[in-house]
Amino acid sequence: MTDTTTLSVPDSPPAVRLTGGPPPGAAELESRGVAAWFGDRLVLEDVSLRMPAREVTALIGPSGCGKSTFLRILNRMHELVPSASLAGEVLLDGTDIYADGTRAQHVRLRIGMVFQKPNPFPAMSIRDNVLAGLKLAGVKCGDKAALVEQSLQRAGLWREVRDRLNAPGGALSGGQQQRLCIARSLAVQPNVLLMDEPCSALDPTSTRRIEQTIAEIGHEVTVVIVTHNMQQAQRVSDHCAFFLAAENEPGRVVEHGPTAKIFGSPEDERTHDYVTGRFG
Amino acid sequence: MTATLPRQASTRPRPPVKRRTSQLTRADQLAALGCAVSAVLLTWFVLHLLLTSPGWLADLVVAYALYLGMLYVVTRDRLGRLAAADRLVSTIVVTGAMGLLVPLLFLLGYIVVHGAPFLRWGFFGHDMSTVGPADPVTATGGLHAVVGTLEQTALTLVLVVPLGLLTAIFLNETRSKFRRPVRIMVDAMSGLPSIVAGLFVYAALIIPGIQAGVGFFSYSGLMATLALTMVMLPTVTRTIDVVLRLVPDGLREASLALGASRARTVWSVVLPTARTGVTTAVILGVARVAGETAPLLFTSFGAVFLNADPVTGPQESLPLFVYRYIKEPLENVQQRGYVGALVLILLIFGLFALARIVGRDRSKRRTTAKRTQETR
Numbered sequence: 001m002t003d004t005t006t007l008s009v010p011d012s013p014p015a016v017r018l019t020g021g022p023p024p025g026a027a028e029l030e031s032r033g034v035a036a037w038f039g040d041r042l043v044l045e046d047v048s049l050r051m052p053a054r055e056v057t058a059l060i061g062p063s064g065c066g067k068s069t070f071l072r073i074l075n076r077m078h079e080l081v082p083s084a085s086l087a088g089e090v091l092l093d094g095t096d097i098y099a100d101g102t103r104a105q106h107v108r109l110r111i112g113m114v115f116q117k118p119n120p121f122p123a124m125s126i127r128d129n130v131l132a133g134l135k136l137a138g139v140k141c142g143d144k145a146a147l148v149e150q151s152l153q154r155a156g157l158w159r160e161v162r163d164r165l166n167a168p169g170g171a172l173s174g175g176q177q178q179r180l181c182i183a184r185s186l187a188v189q190p191n192v193l194l195m196d197e198p199c200s201a202l203d204p205t206s207t208r209r210i211e212q213t214i215a216e217i218g219h220e221v222t223v224v225i226v227t228h229n230m231q232q233a234q235r236v237s238d239h240c241a242f243f244l245a246a247e248n249e250p251g252r253v254v255e256h257g258p259t260a261k262i263f264g265s266p267e268d269e270r271t272h273d274y275v276t277g278r279f280g
Numbered sequence: 281m282t283a284t285l286p287r288q289a290s291t292r293p294r295p296p297v298k299r300r301t302s303q304l305t306r307a308d309q310l311a312a313l314g315c316a317v318s319a320v321l322l323t324w325f326v327l328h329l330l331l332t333s334p335g336w337l338a339d340l341v342v343a344y345a346l347y348l349g350m351l352y353v354v355t356r357d358r359l360g361r362l363a364a365a366d367r368l369v370s371t372i373v374v375t376g377a378m379g380l381l382v383p384l385l386f387l388l389g390y391i392v393v394h395g396a397p398f399l400r401w402g403f404f405g406h407d408m409s410t411v412g413p414a415d416p417v418t419a420t421g422g423l424h425a426v427v428g429t430l431e432q433t434a435l436t437l438v439l440v441v442p443l444g445l446l447t448a449i450f451l452n453e454t455r456s457k458f459r460r461p462v463r464i465m466v467d468a469m470s471g472l473p474s475i476v477a478g479l480f481v482y483a484a485l486i487i488p489g490i491q492a493g494v495g496f497f498s499y500s501g502l503m504a505t506l507a508l509t510m511v512m513l514p515t516v517t518r519t520i521d522v523v524l525r526l527v528p529d530g531l532r533e534a535s536l537a538l539g540a541s542r543a544r545t546v547w548s549v550v551l552p553t554a555r556t557g558v559t560t561a562v563i564l565g566v567a568r569v570a571g572e573t574a575p576l577l578f579t580s581f582g583a584v585f586l587n588a589d590p591v592t593g594p595q596e597s598l599p600l601f602v603y604r605y606i607k608e609p610l611e612n613v614q615q616r617g618y619v620g621a622l623v624l625i626l627l628i629f630g631l632f633a634l635a636r637i638v639g640r641d642r643s644k645r646r647t648t649a650k651r652t653q654e655t656r
Contacts, residue, residue, distance in 0.1 A: 075537065077533065077536070080536065105541055108536065108537050108538065109539030110539075115530060115533065115534065117530055119528070119530035119531055119533070119534045121535075121552075121553065122531075122553055123552035123555065132535075132538065135548060136538050136539065136544055136548055137539035137540055138544075181534070184534075185537075185538070188538065
């Protein structure tokens with residue numbers, strides 16, 4: 001186990017300038033009374049959570065309690081599921097991302113996402129994978145080489161791939177692929193980065209490397225991470241929200257607050273049972 | 281066995297020796313050979329000495345059945361029931377594959393034997409308008425047919441690729457409720473007999489066109505192209521549809537999560553990922569329409585002279601060329617048909633080879649790229 005305080009956080013170099021990208025800096029994300037349905041089934045209810053800028057918020061809880069659904073609501077990926085619907089508000093720096101006239105594409109450009117399964121684009125080289133976001137969202141960049149280097153460096157992959165940027169992205173190992181996906185998300189310089197169990201398919205060494213990456217980028221963007229691994233939540237996050245769904249009931253946030261408090265002296269008995277490993 | 285191998289230099293470990301897993305041993309081969317010989321001899325003894333054989337096919341069937349039975353019994357005796365069943369099934373499977381391959385090779389060989397001796401470069405140099413029925417087969421000219429086939433296929437491609445690609449994208453990448461009817465329609469169209477496609481163009485365009493005196497709608501390569509499009513479009517659409525479905529949803533989500541629109545995702549992520557499969561689908565479709573005869577009979581009609589203009593006047597193509605000469609009574613005229621068939625087969629083989637090369641191109645480039653990286 002690595003304590004986050006011992007990880008070296010390098011002074012971040014000035015970001016490469018993009019035109020047409022998200023506004024610079026991190027943004028605060030806040031959900032108000034969010035509920036979600038799949039078809040007629042209510043899976044999530046009354047989630048009001050503040051995810052402060054430049055900090056890492058972890059969403060923990062047993063499977064099927066709506067953590068991933070909540071995460072996908074935060075950047076409007078939820079609505080891609082044909083039967084899905086939702087209620088409530090998600091505020092990005094105070095503006096509702098579901099307001100009329102707000103385009104989902106623009107929201108997703110500002111709020112990046114890393115998926116559970118590494119999904120680099122197989123038809124593209126490592127370099128093109130990193131730059132894919134620019135091409136896909138129509139963002140311009142004057143110095144692409146610098147952007148590739150910076151993004152890969154922030155994702156902790158630069159040293160391993162700098163000699164083979166033209167190799168296909170699919171030729172990397174699973175952990176490297178996941179870091180490539182992180183670099184791809186970081187290249188468009190989003191204000192928030194969502195991570196949906198980014199380490200669940202990886203070995204401990206890769207997991208440690210990615211946790212290190214999270215610790216480094218957590219000072220520059222807002223990070224929201226879903227994890228099943230409670231040690232991981234403890235290591236990487238500043239804030240924690242514990243989700244729980246009783247049988248045949250929608251998921252709710254049982255307790256949220258600073259990570260140290262959730263793991264050290266939780267107020268709710270169920271949180272205490274969960275973080276001490278008594279169930280789940 | 282490994283102990284008898286010569287010792288390597290002490291600094292390097294002994295190179296690993298591959299173990300044989302599923303190969304046939306010498307004893308297996310001898311047993312199979314013995315079974316085959318006894319089966320043949322027994323067949324000969326029973327069918328030719330004791331009875332009168334009804335023909336070579338009966339000999340073959342009896343010998344094969346005897347061989348299978350003997351192989352099973354011998355293997356069960358040596359290796360047990362499980363191994364015997366395994367040997368029996370693999371023998372049947374291999375025979376089945378051979379049974380498919382033999383007629384195919386025979387067919388190809390037949391065309392090559394009949395066509396190749398008479399194929400000259402001149403075939404690609406002139407048409408049939410100057411060649412009389414009594415002229416030697418080597419004087420056959422197929423320029424008009426080759427030009428017609430190439431033009432009609434290329435025009436078909438121009439119509440089919442955009443339509444097929446767009447339909448497949450519509451079926452796969454949108455959420456329209458019309459997807460189901462469209463898919464049913466495509467399926468129904470792929471069962472359309474090709475002569476009906478030709479007949480449709482004839483009845484719907486050519487007859488009214490001739491009656492109304494509109495020169496555009498009369499026998500021409502373009503009308504053949506329309507009929508061929510009806511044949512090729514459903515197959516190509518379905519194949520591209522399947523290929524697009526193979527693209528993992530994770531890639532679409534990744535692209536959308538980066539702020540891409542759906543159209544952008546299709547263009548920049550889905551299609552490049554499926555590129556190889558789409559190319560293969562198109563080339564296989566081309567190879568198929570290049571050999572279609574029926575849709576051409578009442579649309580391009582055929583001609584013995586070169587007509588390089590696909591829009592006006594009857595046009596020949598290789599399948600029509602073959603059809604025209606193979607049904608003639610004179611032997612040297614029939615042989616012209618074989619020459620045409622050979623050229624058509626070579627053309628289609630060329631297209632298949634192209635499909636394989638295009639299909640392999642990417643991975644090959646990748647491995648070489650990888651290798652240069654490793655040596656660096």
